Amino acid sequence: MDVDVDVSISVDKEDRARPAARLLAPAVLAACLLACDGAGISSAVAVPCDLAPGDLIVTEIMARPVPADRRVEWFELFNPTPRRLDLAGVVLEAGSPSNPRKHRIPALLDPGLDPGGRLVVGNGLLDDGITGYAWPQMMLADDGATLTVRCGAAVVDRVSWGGAEPGPGRAVEGVSWQRSSRAIPSPGQSMVPDEGAPTATWCLAANDAVYDATGDRGTPGAPNRDCPLPGECRDGNAWRAAAAPSEGDLALTEVFANPAGADDPRKEWVEVLAIRDADLNGLSLVNRQGGHARSFPIESSACLAIRAGDLAVLAGSADPTANGGLPPVTHAFEAGLPLYDGLATLSLETTGGVTVATATPPPSLEGASRSLRPDPAPAPAAASIPGNWCAGTRAGVFDGLGTPGAPNDPCP
Numbered sequence: 001m002d003v004d005v006d007v008s009i010s011v012d013k014e015d016r017a018r019p020a021a022r023l024l025a026p027a028v029l030a031a032c033l034l035a036c037d038g039a040g041i042s043s044a045v046a047v048p049c050d051l052a053p054g055d056l057i058v059t060e061i062m063a064r065p066v067p068a069d070r071r072v073e074w075f076e077l078f079n080p081t082p083r084r085l086d087l088a089g090v091v092l093e094a095g096s097p098s099n100p101r102k103h104r105i106p107a108l109l110d111p112g113l114d115p116g117g118r119l120v121v122g123n124g125l126l127d128d129g130i131t132g133y134a135w136p137q138m139m140l141a142d143d144g145a146t147l148t149v150r151c152g153a154a155v156v157d158r159v160s161w162g163g164a165e166p167g168p169g170r171a172v173e174g175v176s177w178q179r180s181s182r183a184i185p186s187p188g189q190s191m192v193p194d195e196g197a198p199t200a201t202w203c204l205a206a207n208d209a210v211y212d213a214t215g216d217r218g219t220p221g222a223p224n225r226d227c228p229l230p231g232e233c234r235d236g237n238a239w240r241a242a243a244a245p246s247e248g249d250l251a252l253t254e255v256f257a258n259p260a261g262a263d264d265p266r267k268e269w270v271e272v273l274a275i276r277d278a279d280l281n282g283l284s285l286v287n288r289q290g291g292h293a294r295s296f297p298i299e300s301s302a303c304l305a306i307r308a309g310d311l312a313v314l315a316g317s318a319d320p321t322a323n324g325g326l327p328p329v330t331h332a333f334e335a336g337l338p339l340y341d342g343l344a345t346l347s348l349e350t351t352g353g354v355t356v357a358t359a360t361p362p363p364s365l366e367g368a369s370r371s372l373r374p375d376p377a378p379a380p381a382a383a384s385i386p387g388n389w390c391a392g393t394r395a396g397v398f399d400g401l402g403t404p405g406a407p408n409d410p411c412p
């Protein structure tokens, strides 16, 4: 019997040189010499894999590790079925359209996969602390790439990233893309491959999920994080739907658009009063002047909840040494808050185009806020009347005149 047939058919040339192949093959062949006959071996070669679509799912992809001596690209496979899977004959396809790579898992190296188990296929070595199944020729392109797991004619799972299709985005250096743990079924729970899954079922690995010495982030071989779905924010340790405000639930009560001296977008801010409980997540602050508009999306994974009666400060920076000594801010815009000087309007708008609050204060003043009169209580509609605004006069709260985060002073 020609036992070399199995190896040469199913193991890549380079695989034969791998220590694991060298170590494993004699053991398996020895067992086979005792237990198999010639027919057994040839049928082992021919036995097709036995996986249906969804039996194995791609749960994590690291296509762009930080450059290092041992730079291991990898992806993670998960067994959501209630049975142990044999992976012999499973074909993995990766690479890029111009440089495709293909690998068939040989029977001799079939690692198998228990229910709920994860297998990390990497282009490193089995002792690198990441790779659970070595495919040295694998390469995962950063962009416009597709990873396919095939069993015979069946596509068991397929994930594309970086292109127009929903799913993971372009590879980010040092961070894996993870399928949300909430989108991964428990063993035995049926789930068809979600090729049309919304982007939000994938997200980048968490900031604290560092797995190697170069600071790469991901969870190779371990559970993934739970990604937020559209419209969700993190409240403590859990995600919940953000409570979008309706028109009149919020009021813009104070605007500081013109710091003394040279304008610094980190020093500008607006104040928002909650008429009813709401989350600010997903709203945009829109500043209009003449025919121009600047839009500042309020992007935060944490829920920015304000309770009825509370005042929130949205600022160009959260750092008191940079923002002019503001009290703690509710939200800081990453790129600052460069509001128009002079006559301009402000509004809070939802992504759906609903205007929740508007403000039409008189032209900005250098070094002082525009402040909505508190008497009578600032109804949202009052902010649309320029005569209801006056200059902030209180000193000592920050490096300017006004009351950020505190009730407004009466107007003269």
Ligand SMILES: [Ca+2]
Pocket (backbone or CB within 6 Å): 059, 060, 076, 218, 219, 220, 221, 222, 223, 224
């Ligand atoms: Ca993982």
Ligand SMILES: [Ca+2]
Pocket (backbone or CB within 6 Å): 253, 254, 271, 402, 403, 404, 405, 406, 407, 408
């Ligand atoms: Ca105030």
